[in-house]
Amino acid sequence: MDRITPRTLSGFMELLPAKQAKLEKMMRILRDTYSLYGFAALDTPVIEDAKILLAKGGGETEKQIYRFQKGDSDLALRFDLTVPLAKYVALHYNDLSFPFRRYQIGKVYRGERAQRGRFREFYQADIDIIGDGKLDIANEAEIPAIIYRVFRGFGLTRFQIRVNNRKILNGFYAMQGLSEKSGDIMRTVDKLDKIGPEKVLKILVEDCGLSAEQGEEILRFIAITGSNDQVLTALETYAGRNEVFDLGLEELKAVTRNLSAFGVPEENFAVDLTIARGLDYYTGTVYETTLLDHPEIGSVCSGGRYDNLAEFYTDKPLPGVGISIGLTRLFYVLDEQGLLNDNLSGAPCDALVLPMTPELRHSVALAEALRSAGVRTQLYSEQKKFKQKMSYADKLGVPYVVLLGEDEIAEGVCSVKNMVSGEQVKCTPAQAAEHILNGLKNSDGPLILEK
């Protein structure tokens, strides 16, 4: 037979089981946390009418999209979860209750040039809150609490949620008479971390056509740092000169005001005037999240407030706020940085039952008893030597092996061996389940271990 060499396409993540178990755990934390804040799970098709996905049209998106014909249909794979959400809300508008809060964790597709750490198929994990005509600022204030709980759920403590407001930036540029150039200026300022203030000033003056004074004024403005109170106090000195600025400042205060009631510690949060987010889409609060010990990774959770989710599909104004986690990339980076907790078992089961008799009836009943008590149990039924069976358990990284021989069957017990400590106890199946579940509780740790 002519065989085909198996391969997985480059840019597509395919994990071995132990690593997949950790990604699954990350997804479970995301689902549970998003649910805890009352977001409804949503699942939209991976394939959509190309005309609908490209309603906004143009740019990089169009080049990267996977688009193809099937019969008469012009189809495309979704490249994010926001456009399908816009379609969904416009399409099902009459059946939804607003504010509509949804989360979606799903694969999206971008035919980017393949390179290390870049994926063509990757998970995004998004939440959005959509209002019908209006959406209270309090929703924007809640977002940092959700980000905080997600990242703490992963086991991280060394992260910072950075917040700014586009109205503050737009208002400030308007004060300087630079409204028309604000897009160029924000894109330049966005590079501050990468190229430093001097080069930013150079670009502002030479490429954007600002005067040196204007450029320096902007650098002074975005250099405002300190505690939330310090930044807000400094911003007050600009108040009363531009309505948009004042509105942005009010919104920023509303977002920071209840942080402690939301349980977000001051050290995990910062007002950061350099954040603008590339997209023109955002109109108010914007968010980025960075790992303090890995600034080179950039933002791992970003988003913001927008005024019109679905303007390409409906004339209904649908303002919203949302964030997105690039899950596949985040997982890849955490793994690369060695931050995934190696002590956490990636084994597919908690206990491996090893029958020591040819007749399996008792081992089957034992395995079922453990399962009914909640122990993830595999019954090993291959005809192999004891040493090979133990070696299988070792390779899988199974935390407990449960042995059942003639003696145990006669006594109505089984032998439970802790594969880490080597400790072995004889007990009834019910006690074995309790023993294993207790042991697992003690050895369960966070998904991510900071060094």
Next chain:
Amino acid sequence: MDRITPRTLSGFMELLPAKQAKLEKMMRILRDTYSLYGFAALDTPVIEDAKILLAKGGGETEKQIYRFQKGDSDLALRFDLTVPLAKYVALHYNDLSFPFRRYQIGKVYRGERAQRGRFREFYQADIDIIGDGKLDIANEAEIPAIIYRVFRGFGLTRFQIRVNNRKILNGFYAMQGLSEKSGDIMRTVDKLDKIGPEKVLKILVEDCGLSAEQGEEILRFIAITGSNDQVLTALETYAGRNEVFDLGLEELKAVTRNLSAFGVPEENFAVDLTIARGLDYYTGTVYETTLLDHPEIGSVCSGGRYDNLAEFYTDKPLPGVGISIGLTRLFYVLDEQGLLNDNLSGAPCDALVLPMTPELRHSVALAEALRSAGVRTQLYSEQKKFKQKMSYADKLGVPYVVLLGEDEIAEGVCSVKNMVSGEQVKCTPAQAAEHILNGLKNSDGPLILEK
């Protein structure tokens, strides 16, 4: 602005939130049950090299597949989860431990003619156990236990797992000197439920070229029914005349022997000699699962034993056994039949906190306290009239509303209203969480309610 009418492609399931919540629950039951039996979660790409997906080639598959070019690459969307598993095991052979047990719940794509209840994008929920060269029959015996636990987990009791063995059929046909016609015969016999024995006999004689005696012998054979013991006893009368038959009978006995130890009641299981499964792929035990009150749906969980998972990618013999649930179709059918439990809340949250004061700090803290106790909580922060807020809670189907006004704040309590009974209690946030969680426990029911 030119607007595009939003639509979702036909043949693609897109659910409203309350229904999606039920599908999510079904997926959670599947994940949990598969995990309980020690299956590792796996996630392979939706897009693969077309050459790899079509290694087997030919037939309906090739016509239905979504295939397209991107750059120089000839790509295709997976049409099942078995071919990607074969690729995965062949590719990662050296990194896997055998028996390798994996589950995968993922979307697959088939460009079938769109019709009611047929989907072009649908979830499959598969498990497979793959051996390296050999795989003990005990693995096949475990499969009915897993199917049983899954369907009981859904809330079903009126279902039957039907089992047969291809070796019994092949051996029987060999006894009749009909080995070469066994494929045609099995395909004909497979129609028994639909067209009845007379028409089957007619086709066997007229189209397959059997004598009337041969046809009647086959009908007599597949008419063997009764309890497991009765069927096995009847089969014994054919024993000793063909090695393949005898081997199949031994395997069937092994599969049925430990059923009670596996916890599968006799009424949910039947040996059924009419089951052959269309695919040539299966070589031993085959499974189908039917809903007793809805035979018209056909099998909702099928699979079997195969000898060579990955023959197109590797010369390593990789025997296995697996089953697949067509989740999207099953969900669609359960919904159509009105079997989804309407009493089960599809609300995205358990509690909706309604602040009755302009200042939100206390409501925020209350919502966070409920969340920390495990109550899925939405803070309603829109500036609306009380009646509109309650109407939002009603529309979402939220089981509890938690009110917080000046009086409650002063007393350090909140008012919890059960939206079903109308009962309202005043208590501390900690008591509120307990009250809600207890209430939810009592109102939680099975996903499926049989009529």
